Amino acid sequence: MKTKTEPAARPSSSPGESPSSGRSEVHICFRNVTVNYASVVALREINLEVYRREILGIIGPANSGKSTLLRCINRTLDFVPGAKVTGQLLIDGQDVLKVRNVYALRRRVGMVFPLPVGLPLSVYENVAYAPRRAGVRQRHELDAIVERCLRQAMLWDEVKDRLDILGTKLSGGQQQRLTLARALSLDPEILCLDEFSIAIDPVTTMRIEDILRELKQRMTIVLVTNLVQQARRLADRTAFFMAGRLIEVGDTENIFEHPQCELTRRYVEGDFG
Amino acid sequence: MAELRYCLAWKRPDGSFQPGETFASFAEAATALSAWQPQSHSGALSTQEPCCTDQVEIWCSCQDEPATVLSRPRYSFVVYGTVAGGGGDGSEAAPWWGLQEAITGLVELERSGQLALRHGQRLRLCHREVFATSAGQKRKARAENIAKTVFMAMALMLVAPVLAILVYLLVKGWPALSLSFFLENPRERMTAGGIWAPLVGTFFLVFISLLLAAPVGILAGVYLNEYARDNWLTRIINLAVVNLAGVPSIVHALFGVGVIMFFAELRRNYGIWVPFEDRCLLAASCTLAVMTLPVIITSTREALASVPMSFREACWNMGATRWQTIRTIVLPNSISGILTGVILQVSRAAGETAPILLTGAVFSVPVPDHGWRAFVPYGLHDRCMALSMHLYTISTQVVNVPEHVEYGTAVVLIGLVLAVNSASIALRVYLRSRKKW
Ligand SMILES: Nc1ncnc2c1ncn2[C@@H]1O[C@H](COP(=O)(O)OP(=O)(O)O)[C@@H](O)[C@H]1O
Ligand SMILES: [Mg+2]
Secondary structure (H helix, E strand, O other): OOOOOOOOOOOOOOOOOOOOHHHOOEEEEEEEEEEEEOOEEEEEEEEEEEEOOOEEEEEOOOOOOHHHHHHHHOOHHHHOOOEEEEEEEEEOOEEHHHOOOHHHHHHHEEEEOOOOOOOOOEHHHHHHHHHHHOOOOOHHHHHHHHHHHHHHOOOHHHHOOOOOOEHHHOOHHHHHHHHHHHHHOOOOOEEEEEOOOOOOOHHHHHHHHHHHHHHOOOOEEEEEOOOHHHHHHHOOEEEEEEOOEEEEEEEHHHHHHOOOOHHHHHHHOOOOO | OOOEEEEEEEEOOOOOEEEEEEEOOHHHHHHHHHHOOOOOOOOOOOOOOOOOOOEEEEEEEEOOOOOOOOOOOOEEEEEEOOOOOOOOOOOOOOOEEOHHHHHHHHHHHHHOOOOOOOOOOEEEEEEEOOOOOOHHHHHHHHHHHHHHHHHHHHHHHHHHHHHHHHHHHHHHHHHHOOHHHHHOOEEOOOOEEOOHHHHHHHHHHHHHHHHHHHHHHHHHHHHHHHHOOOOHHHHHHHHHHHHHHHOOHHHHHHHHHHHHHHHHHHHHHHOOOOOOOOOOHHHHHHHHHHHHHHHHHHHHHHHHHOOOHHHHHHHHHOOOOHHHHHHHHHOOOOHHHHHHHHHHHHHHHHHOOHHHHOOOEOOOOOOOOOOHHHOOOOOOOOOEOOHHHHHHHHHHOOOOOOHHHHHHHHHHHHHHHHHHHHHHHHHHHHHHHOOOO
């Protein structure tokens, strides 16, 4: 069941513990997680905790293993031939890597990848896809889910009159918000966002960020972002990855104001030559 | 030797050059170019033909003596528009920007000795609009056109034989073609009557073979594309599919015969139930099925592979199983391609003679002219006639068959193939027009 582990020794963690003690219940816990793609080591002995109902920002240069980390959480690494995960990844104390019913797991974890994907179904069916597969049959229930998710993804106003057009015919930014809406459609307890905003205009991004702050009341959000400032705006805590290693994790303020590690300081200050 | 003179010349509308003033030195001539206004369609230029001033030449000649002009200018420079400060060397790739820069550049070049006009030689300065096509680009465009024409000619050459065959067959077979030709059975040792019996036979053969091959092939294709991981088993299956597709049809026929004999032996010696133990419709259909199977598998895989991977990943991310993903996203968007592949095999199976020749088709089967038996003349374990086989028979094995009957049969066979292929193309075009991404 639930484990109330004290935050284990974090690599070069900031001295100040997380400010609100209510948040310190561990939701996702990486223990010595190492990921290999055939010969490439994408993640090296990651020890990281994500607290319930927080936004954990993950920053780091390209190829530092950020996306791989998310793929571990919902076990989509299974689909990559040659990918091998070792260590323990606990969600609510359950080892994800040993879970038999990965489909149930994936329904609990919403996932948004950087490239927008509209399924070749109507906008409505795009959002209703996962609920239908999970057994929701009633039309009015589906209607409610579709509207809620599209609203949360800031897409409702743009498509409410044409829910029957193909998802693939939307613009790139709209498709990305559709992807977000799909990820929210099962009301997951964990939401993983991988550079979700690269195809979305800044204004809409800001509005989605507001929504994320709201969603935080209900779900744990892992936010991988290339925009350091986005992590600063949104994240309660921030983890800095580089070359497959977790360099530093701590309260966002500490990471940005008083990083313990020279690498972190240079990255957040945009000082990589 | 007389002193060299430099003479400015403007291009006339007809393309020839109109000599203008003469100067003692190159620098003077170049400076006089300032008066040249490349875009002076307004007539600002003081030459007789003010309308055509986009090219100017500097000739080098002896005083008073008209130079024997070489056909091509020795130097050629380009000026683009009047934008200043582009910084080029006047060549095609890096033109000068504006006339002033061009003149400075020319004088500079001449002083440094890089540019030395000798008697009878010319220097040409062209003005171009920035987006006008240059000579090099025109050359490229011409090469492009030639390539296109050649390729198109090759493609058209494919059409010629098809048309020739069709027209020839139609002309020769025309007298035979009538409704009764389709509906009557061959009579009088095949020298009269129609082609009903073989037509129905072909229909049965193709239908049963597809009934067998399509489900197996489609399911195998789905497995190979959607489920199989890249391991040795998959590679063996792939190798088998590729090789099976390359086996000549007569080998399929011999294999079919072998299976028949094997089955017959099983039956005789051990009393085991076997689907067939002699040459028959079912055996021939099975042979055709084995022959078409690899192509159906391959085309199914191609159709499935045309559905982007990202759709599948999006579904998997939402907790859909592989089968749910296949059923809801992959198959609905690839069924057109799959069907096209299957339909194309109809025409292939209908046209083949060798595999059925040894496994179930015969020269002649007495078929009733009336009653329901006329429509179901063959049971699964009967021997049957087939159109391709019938054509082979009447054109090589039977004497005194009127020519138009032979050609008429050929027309029907080729017409069937064409009709099926066109149907599949039409289906593909229709479904592509509704493509969802
Ligand atoms: N499917 C894959 N096959 C092989 N190597 C991969 C694959 N995906 C990622 N990698 C490698 O793993 C490392 C981490 O990649 P990734 O997690 O995508 O980093 P990030 O998201 O931080 O840019 C990179 O070196 C990358 O080349
Ligand atoms: Mg990434």
